[in-house]
Amino acid sequence: MNETNITNAKQRIEHIEDILSSVAAGDLDLRIESEYEDDLTGIEEAINLLIDDLTHELKKSLKLKAEMEEKLLKIQEQQKTILQQQEDLMELSSPVSKVWENILILPVIGTLDSQRTQVMMENLLQKIVATGCTTAILDITGVPTVDTQVANHLLKTVTAARLLGAECIVSGISPAIAQTIVHLGINLSNILTKATLQDAMIYALRKNEQLINGKVVLNQAINEETI
Amino acid sequence: MIELTSDPGWELLEEHPLETEFDIVKARQSVRQFAKDAGMGIVDQTRITTAVSELLRNMYMYAGGGIIRIQKGLFDHHQSLIITCLDEGPGIDNVELAMQDGYTSGQGMGYGLPGAKRLVDDFELQSQPGKGTTVRVVKWK
Missing domain, CATH: 1.10.8 (Helicase, Ruva Protein; domain 3)
Structure with missing residues (x-):
């Protein structure tokens, strides 16, 4: 190389x-x-x-x-x-409507998690104050599973409404859910419950009637006194 | 995670992680469907679904998530739906206390675990502080 x-x-x-x-x-x-x-x-x-x-x-x-x-x-x-x-x-699922003089209805559909219940409770309480209604019907026909958390949320909502002077009726509890609640051991006896929305509505209307009758009686008494 | 003794003859139907509240809803729906497929009535469907819902909520609240496993097979000579919830959470300090009605270490009502036990045919819970908790519920027709 x-x-x-x-x-x-x-x-x-x-x-x-x-x-x-x-x-x-x-x-x-x-x-x-x-x-x-x-x-x-x-x-x-x-x-x-x-x-x-x-x-x-x-x-x-x-x-x-x-x-x-x-x-x-x-x-x-x-x-x-x-x-x-x-x-x-979440927004859609908590409409509160006034269906009759003094009566509000809140149909609950689907699953109640903590976030949704919060929105639901706020809506209901606001509507109670805004309309001055004294009866609110919570219809849970569309809730497939009621466990302790859902029951707890319901109890809290009812208690809060009661503080504002409104009575809550929980309707739409199916026989299967009723048995399950009993087995779970949850005590819902201090909540007014009805099997169907119709029953709840009848109860609310009766209460309305008494309220109106009461007013009439009261007015009569006041009138008689002034005379 | 703590594994319970299981029967190799059980057929695995579903197993997935639980991370969000939305996963609880999904798991609950599939449990209901499997219970229906197994021929359970509406009351039994509701019972097992509610029991699982309690366990999953506990898992989500106290352990931040875990795994749900759905199996079917023979349990104690019955055709059963077997649901196991496994987590790597803090574990339960006092299992006896946790199984008492009305006792809660959190914000709940304290009926979750004992209530779930009453809703199913067999209930097994194993927990080790620092290692996690495993609960298995069984419902047969």
Whole structure:
């Protein structure tokens, strides 16, 4: 091997080093070029092939990453929708309506978790104050499971309403739920309960009647006194 | 988590983690469906669903979550629905006290555990402070 060959080889190795460092830095379009055919050529070609493979794999993983990101974005959007719907549901599910003079109805549908009960209780108490109604019917026909937490929430709501001077009637307790409550050992005896909404309504109307009769009697008494 | 001794013949119907209050609702719905599929009447469906609801609420409130496993198979010579709730929570210091009516360490009414026990045919609770609690309830037709 003469000296020119050695310098040549040195230059070529330096060239390989340059290319490799460029590739490492991310420039994948570069390849080793050489006009000689000798022992080094095999190495040069092998390195070129490796760079080809690397480029291919990198492109593939980039594509996969983009796909994953897109999917993640979609899932995040769906989650947002679900959360929004949960909030919407909460708002929707606690309407309090005045159905008759002095009578409010609150139909409860679905599951009573702590958050929903809070909204429900606030709505009911506000409506009691705003309308001055003294009877509120809580209809739980649409509540599939009454466990101790639900019962506890009901008790609290009824107690709070009582503090505002309104009597609550809980209606819509199915025979299966009635048996379950008894087995659980919850004492609901200080809450007025009725089997159906109709029973509760009849009770409330009777109470109204007494109230109106009472007023008439009272008015008569006052009138007689003034005469 | 504390595993209770189980029968390899039981068929696993469902097992999933419980992380949010929403998961309680989902689990409760599937328990009701499985009870229905097992041919239980409306009263038994309501009982097992309510019992599971109590256990899941406890798990959510005191342990922050856990795992619910629903199985079916022969238990004490009856075709049964077997529901296991496992958590890695703080555990129960005094199991005897926790099983008493009206006792609560939190905000509840204190009827959850003893009530759940009365609603099912078999009830097993194992708890180790610092390791977690496992409760298994069984209801047969």
